[in-house]
Amino acid sequence: MGIAKNFFKKVKINMSELSTLLLEWFDLNKRGLPFRKNNKPxxxxxxxxxxxxxxxxxxxxxxNAWMKKFPNIESVSEASEESxxxxxxxxxxxxxxxxxxKAAKIIKKNFNSKIPESWDDFRLLPGVGDYTAGAVxxxxxxxxxxxxxxxVKRVMARLTSRKKLSQYNLRFIKSKLLKYMDKNRTGDFNQAMMELGACVCSLRNPKCEQCPINKICNAYISGKPTEYPAKVVKKTIPSHIFVGGLIRVRNKILIQKxxxxxxxxxxxxxMKKINNQKNLTKDFKNFIFNEYGITVKINKVFSAIKHSYSHFNMKLIVIDCEKTTSIAKKKNMYSWIEKNQINNYAFHKVNHKVFSLFKKKTWNV
DNA sequence: CACGCGTGGCA
DNA sequence: TTGCCAAGCGT
Incomplete structure (x- = not known):
């Protein structure tokens, strides 16, 4: 008495048509992306x-804004970290x-500002991994x-009915892609695979009936395309409470780098992470004094601003306050700025939520 | 190698 | 509302 096997039988797929079918579809359906006009390195x-x-x-x-400000490698290599x-x-x-x-500076110094064409030179640059090297x-x-x-991982997991994206399966996938890609149009082939994944072979509701390569797809034949690749369990994301202050003196506020x-x-x-809100204002005053040597008078405590990062959720309680006294003390790099100077600094997202909150309420800095 | 690293859109 | 994930890389 064997166990009932209603698993579908994996079909031996002939992938020799992959490139032809894919590129035919790509030529008709590609989006006109602004960064694919001339394909300059x-x-x-x-x-x-x-x-x-x-x-x-x-x-x-x-x-678009970047290309206007930094049109080439040299302009990046000469730019300040701030800009x-x-x-x-x-x-x-x-x-x-x-x-x-960093990479732009290396290219200016070692390659006369010309982007290297060899895998070994390009792949070694900071921020360039296997994907980016292959794509560029x-x-x-x-x-x-x-x-x-x-x-591409998802498309190939479905084509070859692989549930697990193990290192072994990824090597298998890469070898098949390399074997069957149109060597005269490698860039188009790679982009077509990605476009297919983004627009047709999507994670949740793949449009298999419209797919140009469904006849060579194991997952389509199985009738359960979304089972490939199998979902991986993710760690739950913790939540943390923070307290922060819009600290004013006359028409200026305090910011730190x-x-x-x-x-x-x-x-x-x-701003600072706190464990609970019991001693909110006291914790805040101590933090500001220890860090900046400033004492403050509190005007108002706002309800929390929520912000999600990739690995934790933030509840930021913002306190509107004024500096009363200060002693000379500089632990962090900080600055007192006027409202109209905000655009001169690069802030991370949650600060813009703070600024817009204050603009709506009591922004009279 | 599993995790840290931002943000916005979408179900 | 909350959770999930996207043309990845560094450690």
Whole structure:
């Protein structure tokens, strides 16, 4: 008496048509992305960095502004850290911009400001991983490298009916892609795989009936495409309470520059994680005195602003207060600025929520 | 190698 | 409302 096997039988797929079918679809259905007009190496690279874990629609305005301000490698290599961060403000994953800044300096110094075409040189630059190297080298130079992002992993997991994206399966997937990609159009092939994943072979509701390669797809034949790849269990995200202050003196407020790994180099109002709200104002006053040597008079305590980061949720209680006395003490890098100077600094997101809250309420700085 | 790293959209 | 995830990389 065997166990009933109603698992579908994996079909031996002939992938020799993959490139032809895919590119035929891509030529008719590709979106006209602004960063794919001329496929110049620098343009492609900038877009690939911005597109990491970020949606196309979010990237477009940042990309256009960046290209206007930093049209080439040399302009990036000569830019200040401040102006780089200001152009990246709000886009997230700020180390991308810091790594690109470092890479531009290396390219100016070692490669005469010309983006290297060899895998070994390009892949070693800070912020360039296997995906970005493959994408840039294939799209800008038509080199035969695969670019395997989250979309491509999902498409290939379905084509080959692999539930687990183990290192072994990923190597298998890459070898198949490399074998069957159109070597005359490697950049288009890679982008077509990604576009298919984003627009047709989507995570939740794949449009299998419209898919140009459904006849060579194991997951489609199985009738349960969303079972590939299997979902991975994620860690639950903790929540933390913070207290922060809009500390005023006359028409100015106090801001500080972050020196931690997270949001490094970005500006913020003084804020601190607290364990509970029992001694909220007392904790806040102590924090401000210990950190800046400032005593404050509290005007108003606002209800919490919520903000979600990738790995924790923040409830930020903001206190409106005025500086009463101060002693000379500088632990952090900080600055007193007027309201109209806010646009001169790169703030991280939650500060803009604070500013807009105060604008609505009692903003008379 | 599993985790830290931002933000916005969408179900 | 809350949770999930997106053209990944560094450690």
């Amino acid at each position: 620098y343009d492609v690279w900038v877009s690939e960095i911005m597109l990491q874990q970020t949606k196309v629609d979010t990237v477009i305005p940042y990309y 780089i961060l200001k152009s990246w403000e709000g886009l997230g994953y700020y180390s991308r911009s810091r790594n690109f800044h 080298l294939s799209i800008a130079f038509n080199k035969s490298y695969v670019a395997v992002d989250g979309n 972050r020196e931690e790994k997270m949001l490094n180099g970005l500006w913020e109002i003084p």
